[in-house]
Amino acid sequence: MDIVGSAGILLLSSPIIATTAVLVRKNLGSPVLFTQDRPGRHGEVFKLYKFRSMKDIDFELGLISDEDRLTNFGRLLRSTSLDELPSLMNVLKGDMSFVGPRPLLVSYLERYSSEQARRHEVRPGITGLAQVNGRNLVAWEERFEMDVKYIDSMSIRSDLQIILKTFFAVFVRSGISAEGHATMAEFRGTSRPVTPSEVITVRDGATA
Template identity: 45%
Template sequence: MYKNGLKRIIDFICSLCALIILSPVLIILIVFGTIFMGGNPFFTQPRPGKNEKIFNLVKFRTMDNRKNKNGELLPDEVRLNQYGRFLRNTSLDELPELINILKGDMAVIGPRPQLVRDMVFMTDEQRKRHTVRPGLSGLAQVNGRNVITWEDKLKWDLKYIENITFLGDVSLILQTIGKVFKRADINREGTASDIDFGVYLLGKGEVSREEYNRKQAEAKELLKRR
């Protein structure tokens, strides 16, 4: 009953209450984001949701739009300014996802929504993580987040969908709050952002360059057809 009904109702109520209570904080972050990011404070990106239906994930922008003389965006570590780093370290950049939860794109707890170009490299078994709504946090996030391997992250996601309970979700929420306050497991050592799954597999030699390019083309095609 919880997994197939009550969970969505509770997610809606929680996200609505959180948006109302946190509205002063959101307004301040919108103003600061507009100033420090030089314009639109929001970042939207297509992500696969439940049943692999693609939706637009909303976050606060953590990287500015500085470009080189050829009009190309500078590397992530350059565009990740001090304000953006603050948002990531405190996980405040995730707050706009409350809107996604309110709309029904996401849940409070569930497998984190990965990129479409990550999804196409997953096995059929790993893609079962998309049989439920993705979450603001999940089992993988309280067990290492971005400092565990992709394989372990996906295993935690599959383990979560095997047994979704109210008490389990409450426990994960409390553990997530603890992780946020400790600012734990935010980035893999030596990276400004977590590495794409396809790049990770290519580096391990588990996919060929030909297969990598084919999967990337598949991801682009899925985005075109959304």
């Protein structure tokens, strides 16, 4: 379903993707795509694709933080989720699914508790339970609790419900960023971070 769905949407949305790429090139320059390593299922790292929404770091101009580098055009891309369209390629490749815990930074792997690390038992998603329940306004711990809750109760029905709620969330443009941040504050870990052996276990494919 992921493969067929992503292929179909990529084909149907190709005019929108092409137009967005031209606008990104005009407003932000090259490269048009933002790519970054992210951990997927079992912690296996893949290359995430998104449309670029920030300017390059420029110390002379004071463009250092994400908030400084995010332009009005970039905010528009994020609020409409147009920046996510290239991620359909990740779904087509099998790196991601339409629904699942959002792929976060590789550096977070060593900061999860053993329970939080369960979010890597499934493929990450373009949208997920946390994204339709507050998005970036939800605290990290609550967000990870929802990720695990999704895994424990996942079904085609719940996925369809999350997808429908995602369309509504995009329409009302809710929870795009936490106060004072382009998205949300960095996750710095819990009171008991996951041990190196647990990180290895997750990456090897077993439940931590």
